[in-house]
Amino acid sequence: MNTNYKTISLIVLSIFMLAVAPCVNAIVPAATRTLSAASPGPDSIFDVTLNLSGFQIGGIVETIPDGFTFVRTTHPANRIYVSGQKVAFVVINDTALKYSVRAPALEQRGTFCGIWYDALNGTTGDIKRTEVSVRQIPTSSPTPSSTPGFEAVLAVTVLLLLYPLLLFMKKGRREMGDGRREMGDGRWEMGEKSKGGGNS
């Protein structure tokens, strides 16, 4: 009897776990932010994506770090409002929203922060902060790859340099190989044994 209940309970528990997973995801409002570049170059434009879950109608208010500038968004024009470093988005059945930001001209660090607002439940919460660091890409001498046909010339040069070396090595091996044969009988036998032993 107990075993039956245990079995049934386990089955129900499994169903419960399966039911809980999507529900928890659906019930708890959340927004996660990802940047297309965590270390954008100075004055570059990068994207900020907010993935929304657990609420269908409400809003997001993002605070862009000082020095960074809001550029554009794919969100409908009547559902976005920019005021200084803050950007308000109205959410109506959106699962994600995306906007572009211009990084400052100089190297700088900053933090994106924001809040979500679930209008149906009248609740609000913070969106996890996202660090951003503007870094100058190290300047180097002009890259060879920018020269057309450079790869081909390089390959040919390498082959030309390697060819005598290969010839020299081939000749040397032929001489070394004879020597092995001379003293190789004993080694051969040893090698065979060793090989056989290794496989056993």
Next chain:
Amino acid sequence: MNGNRTLPCLFILLLFITTCLTLLAVMPAVAAQKQSSVDNNTAAVAKEVLARELMQYLRAEYLGEDIEHLSVHELKESVSYYPLYPRQITDSANRTVTVYKPVTRIVVLNSDAGEAVTILGAADKVVGIVDSIREKPFYFPAMSRQTLVGTWKEVEWEKLVDLNPDLVITYTKYGVKADIAAEKLNPFNIPVVGLNLYDPNLIPAELTKLAILLQSEGRASKYILWCDKYKRIVEEEVEGKEKPKVFMTKTKAIGLTSGIPTFGPGTTDNELCAMCGGINIAGNLTAKYPKVGAEWVLSENPDIIIMKVAHIDGWDSESEAQSLRDDLLVGKEWDTLNATVNNNVYVVPHSAIYGMEQPFAMSLFAKIFYPELDIKPAQVYKQFLEEFIGIEYPADKIFAYPALDS
């Protein structure tokens, strides 16, 4: 023993929680289904209005702007009805009227609005009325017993506010005008809609607007189709016929030989007369509500005279109506008029002319103008009362004198 009890309890508990969570999981699907049942225009308006309100809230709460916005509770309530709500219209006073949730408490400030609300199936939501509804228990058996907030011309605002309505319906040009009502009620967040539900040309559009606010579009469509049907019938029947000259007046004309009230251009009566194939002899006068002398009427020699009688929904006997007609003719020396000679002086209830009874009014006028037409006004009225107002047609009542072949 304990283990034996614990396991079934655990089993039932888990089953219960699983069911609850499964229900929660399918809720978005149910919401999506609700969305699909809303027509595109309603959903588009709801989305636009809600987006605006949400943005106002975000700007006020999170960007520190000093702007008017809905409270968290109001938004929460409205969002729970999305996409059926918010609903928004532009009323006849060119004001934007928005309702954020189903309307449940209505105050009607004229009887036309009372009829419209009844046709739209929302009579049970009326909590406040004016005298013109109280005086019509025949039309409004239940509504006429609701709280009286004044007359159709003057309202006791405090009394109205105490009723805590979520919609007040009034006229824009007469009585308690929408602008004035809005000014009084805006501080209490009570929406006011101004609709002229008496003008035959405006009724379909006005009723459609009200239906949007009351979420009764289907009922409005049914009524408008019914109106259109009779409008078409009357138009077809009177087309090409020789138009009779008509003089229209009201009970106040009794005993007067000068200053007899009539209806000029721009009045509902003038519109109705034209729609039914008559020529209003006062239609070319400059005043909207001119007053004329008995001699002027004599010189115009109308073929038909119609006198509207106020505060009555028909007569119990012919003698009552007949005496009113006789009283009208006293002292005016209209014996030689075509109308008098041919016994074409009619008395009709005022209520038949205005408002939602428009198809009855059209069929009645058309039948008076052209008695040979195959139109039965009594049947139209019966249909109106029974199908749209929900009351039994009083077969023993007289709605026009002399009697028409109905």
